[in-house]
Amino acid sequence: MLQYPHVMKIIRPIRLLSASLLLALLVAPAALRAALTIEIIGAGATQIPIAIVPFRSEEGLTQKLTPIVAADLARSGLFKTVDAGGMVPVPYEPEQVDFAQWRARGAEAVVIGNVSRTADGRYDIRFRLMDVVKQAQLAGFVYFASADQLRLTAHKIADVIYEKLTGDVGVFATRITYVVKKGRRYELQVADADGYGAQTVLASNEPIISPTWARDGSRLAYVSFERKKPVVYVQSLVSGERRAVANFRGSNSAPAWSPDGRRLAVTLTKDGNSQIYLIDAGGGAPVRLTQSSAIDTEANFSPDGQWIIFTSDRSGAPQIYRMPASGGQPQRLTFEGSYNVSPRYSPDGKSFTFMHRSAGRFNIAVQDFATRQVQVLTDGSIDESPSFAPNNRIILYATRVGARGILAAVSSDGRVKQRFTEDAGDVREPSWGPLVNK
Amino acid sequence: MKKFFAVLFIASVLVGCTSTPTKEQEGAKIEDRIPTTPPAEKPAEGGVSKPIGTSAVAVDPLRDPANILSKRSVYFDFDSSIVKDEFKPMVAAHAKYMGQNRGKHVRIEGNTDERGSSEYNLALGQRRADAVKQMMQLLGAPASDIETVSFGKEKPKAAGHDESAWSQNRRADIKYQGE
Numbered sequence: 001m002l003q004y005p006h007v008m009k010i011i012r013p014i015r016l017l018s019a020s021l022l023l024a025l026l027v028a029p030a031a032l033r034a035a036l037t038i039e040i041i042g043a044g045a046t047q048i049p050i051a052i053v054p055f056r057s058e059e060g061l062t063q064k065l066t067p068i069v070a071a072d073l074a075r076s077g078l079f080k081t082v083d084a085g086g087m088v089p090v091p092y093e094p095e096q097v098d099f100a101q102w103r104a105r106g107a108e109a110v111v112i113g114n115v116s117r118t119a120d121g122r123y124d125i126r127f128r129l130m131d132v133v134k135q136a137q138l139a140g141f142v143y144f145a146s147a148d149q150l151r152l153t154a155h156k157i158a159d160v161i162y163e164k165l166t167g168d169v170g171v172f173a174t175r176i177t178y179v180v181k182k183g184r185r186y187e188l189q190v191a192d193a194d195g196y197g198a199q200t201v202l203a204s205n206e207p208i209i210s211p212t213w214a215r216d217g218s219r220l221a222y223v224s225f226e227r228k229k230p231v232v233y234v235q236s237l238v239s240g241e242r243r244a245v246a247n248f249r250g251s252n253s254a255p256a257w258s259p260d261g262r263r264l265a266v267t268l269t270k271d272g273n274s275q276i277y278l279i280d281a282g283g284g285a286p287v288r289l290t291q292s293s294a295i296d297t298e299a300n301f302s303p304d305g306q307w308i309i310f311t312s313d314r315s316g317a318p319q320i321y322r323m324p325a326s327g328g329q330p331q332r333l334t335f336e337g338s339y340n341v342s343p344r345y346s347p348d349g350k351s352f353t354f355m356h357r358s359a360g361r362f363n364i365a366v367q368d369f370a371t372r373q374v375q376v377l378t379d380g381s382i383d384e385s386p387s388f389a390p391n392n393r394i395i396l397y398a399t400r401v402g403a404r405g406i407l408a409a410v411s412s413d414g415r416v417k418q419r420f421t422e423d424a425g426d427v428r429e430p431s432w433g434p435l436v437n438k
Numbered sequence: 439m440k441k442f443f444a445v446l447f448i449a450s451v452l453v454g455c456t457s458t459p460t461k462e463q464e465g466a467k468i469e470d471r472i473p474t475t476p477p478a479e480k481p482a483e484g485g486v487s488k489p490i491g492t493s494a495v496a497v498d499p500l501r502d503p504a505n506i507l508s509k510r511s512v513y514f515d516f517d518s519s520i521v522k523d524e525f526k527p528m529v530a531a532h533a534k535y536m537g538q539n540r541g542k543h544v545r546i547e548g549n550t551d552e553r554g555s556s557e558y559n560l561a562l563g564q565r566r567a568d569a570v571k572q573m574m575q576l577l578g579a580p581a582s583d584i585e586t587v588s589f590g591k592e593k594p595k596a597a598g599h600d601e602s603a604w605s606q607n608r609r610a611d612i613k614y615q616g617e
Contacts, residue, residue: 207592209556223560229587230560251564251588254557267561273568274561295561311558317517318558339517341555355555362553384555403599429556 041417047080048165049106054084055113055127056092062147065125068154069111072172072194073161076393077416082107094128094137102132109138109165111157122146127157129164138164151196169391169435176396177201177211177220178407178430187425188222190237193389193432195407195420201235202242209429210254214261214281217436221245221255221264221281232266234281245283256299256308257281258325265289265299265308276310289327300344300352301325309333309343309352320354320367334367336374342385346392346412353386353395353412364397366412377414385428388412390435398428499535500614506531512570514608516551519565521573529573532612537578543615544579546570548588549595551604556590563588566610 052070073079082105091097091112102110113127122144129139139160145153152173159170172193180187186208191198202208206225213220221234230253232246246252250269254276257264261281268277268286274295277286290296294314301308302325309322312330317338321330334340339357346352346366356365356376364378364386380399387396392412399408399419405428407420420427499505512525521529536542548567550559567586575581596603 207589209560209590209592225589225592230590250586251560253560267557269561269564269568274564295558295565297561298555298557311555313517313558318554339554341558357554382553400599403597 039419039421041419042077042415044076044078044411044415045413047078048108049080049082050109050111050161050165051082051084051102051105051107052111053087053091053113055115055125056090057115058113061115061123061150063150063154065113065115065150065154065157066111068151068194069158069161072155072158075194075418076162077411078162078166084110094130097130099130099132099135107132109161111161113157118144123150123153125153125157129161151192155192155194168393171389171391171394171432171435174390174435175217175433176407176430177213177433178398178427179208179211180425180427181405182425188220190220190433201237201240211429212255212257212431213433214257215259215434216261217434219261219281221257223253223255232264234264243283245281246277246279246286248286254297254299256301258301259303259305265301265310267297267299276308289323290330291327298342302345303347303349309345311341311343320352333372334374340365344387346388347390348392350392351412353388355384355386364395364410366395375414377410377412378408378417380408383408385430387430387432389432394432396430396432398430500617507535510612512566512610512612513605514566514610516553516604516608517562519562519569521569526573529570529612530577533574533577533579536574536580536583540580540583543583543585544574545585545587545613545615547611547613548586548590549593549607549609549611550591551607552591552594552599553604554591556592560588560590560592563590563610566608570610570612 050073052066054066058064058066070081074081087101089096092114097110097112110130110132111127112130113125116124118124125143125145127141128137131138141160143153143156155173158172162170174193175190176193177188177190180189184205186204186206187200188202188208188211189198189200204224204226209223211220211222218238219234219236221232223230224233230251231244232252232255233242234245235242245264246266246268248268248270251274252266252268254267255264264279264281265276266279267274273293274297275288276290276296276299277288279286292312292314294312296310296312298311299308306325307322308325309320311318312321318341319332320334320340320343321332323330337356337358341355343352343354351366351368353364353366355362362382362384363376363380364383365374365376367374377395383397383399385398389396394409394411396407396409398405405426407427407430409418499507502508506528509528512521512529536544546567548563550563564586567588571584571586574584594607596606
């Protein structure tokens with residue numbers, strides 16, 4: 001059976017996914033349909049021509065795999081799909097791949113695969129990525145998946161292809177969180193990175209803001225106004241358990257996870273003005289990190305946990321600063337414009353993204369730590385809440401079409417933009433989740 | 439009766455929108471109880487034409503549209519938490535009222551327009567509410583009776599996406615307990 005020299009990985013049931021699914025069923029049984037659709041604008045500097053041949057026997061699946069793989073790759077802006085139809089015979093195995101014909105069609109890579117049923121009722125999914133130029137196999141994987149894991153499996157396949165051909169980590173199998181406002185109701189949702197499979201993890205008649213992922217993807221921290229004032233909560237996506245971890249006198253907001261998931265930086269007003277404090281992720285006594293008479297908020301830890309970047313208007317207008325994660329003298333980082341807020345580190349720690357105002361518009365920008373160079377990536381009138389994908393390549397943010405809030409993403413070089421549109425409601429406060437099960 | 443005429447006088451200047459801060463502050467004198475005769479029967483010194491009420495029942499100064507205490511909102515400039523001069527008499531009247539009516543509790547709710555980040559706006563709304571609280575405290579309101587909260591940009595009063603909506607949303611509201 002195993003003539004598969006490159007079989008490297010077996011996908012087992014994803015515990016986190018199943019658990020959060022269960023929670024969603026308890027909380028909002030109607031929220032399981034796909035809610036977001038995606039529109040792509042622009043393209044990468046170079047696009048890799050790739051042919052994706054429908055897998056053998058995928059026709060009978062409740063969820064076909066190759067259309068999802070193709071959509072994922074197209075969405076990145078880095079691939080161009082080459083027509084895979086009309087090959088005789090249709091290639092499912094490496095020896096059936098006619099490299100000369102694919103070269104004639106302009107394809108540099110070909111994806112082939114098979115689906116079969118296992119004895120326990122799951123699916124055995126095998127795929128290979130073939131290099132047309134070198135006439136060799138670049139990758140081959142087998143996955144065992146239940147019917148509700150077919151989409152995830154397709155995203156994992158797209159991740160492998162993306163990684164092999166671009167050299168960057170794929171993020172198609174990650175998740176995002178955001179808040180949808182429907183009338184007076186606020187829903188905190190978690191969805192796949194392509195917007196499918198949205199699940200409501202919290203619904204409230206009071207605002208929810210600033211959801212953010214613990215690095216292991218198992219918990220969210222966010223701010224809820226359900227007690228008629230801002231309070232920071234931590235919620236497990238595995239058990240659904242939630243807990244108010246910062247509920248001091250005054251305002252409690254802007255949670256940021258330390259990379260080890262043990263602590264949160266939060267903004268509190270318990271001693272007067274908005275200042276940044278450190279608390280245990282389970283709650284407990286806060287330790288004050290900033291000492292100013294200004295607003296200090298929107299903390300974000302560096303990936304190595306050594307630094308915190310944050311927003312402060314100590315200079316008279318909001319700007320971005322950096323200080324040691326244990327507190328200490330902050331250093332100002334942004335100097336262009338009079339309104340720079342919401343800093344978030346890139347996962348490689350080399351840059352940060354933020355919201356920047358210029359000429360009356362609020363846009364998403366990135367600044368490089370080493371060169372201090374600022375690049376404005378978007379051109380909406382109000383673009384906000386930026387966060388990096390875990391591969392540094394894409395920034396998710398919130399924008400507006402007419403009066404409605406929608407999610408959008410931009411490649412970190414500004415070349416490719418995606419807009420996610422929700423069937424109903426006003427979407428805001430997105431945050432891209434971490435890589436899990438890698 | 440002297441107080442009663444003072445009320446009507448204040449009412450007239452408010453209707454005419456020509457009040458000055460000092461005259462408006464005079465309105466703070468009326469926090470006791472309002473006369474039992476229907477005020478509309480009597481002309482005021484300025485020859486007011488508009489009745490300020492038809493009921494013989496005592497009017498709560500906080501709800502009396504003719505009273506400055508019925509005004510509750512302080513409006514701010516973009517990214518500012520400075521209480522502008524035009525709102526100081528109103529804030530002062532509430533401070534005085536609270537100083538003279540111990541046991542009244544207020545909650546000051548700070549808000550911002552939709553531009554900028556949720557979190558910075560939350561902090562800015564808090565600073566606006568705190569600025570109003572601080573001014574009330576300086577003018578005699580007991581600090582322990584004033585609570586502040588910010589809704590940032592999350593609860594806009596005006597739904598639009600232009601300066602006319604934004605200017606209404608950059609606001610701190612004084613709300614008495616039970617309201």
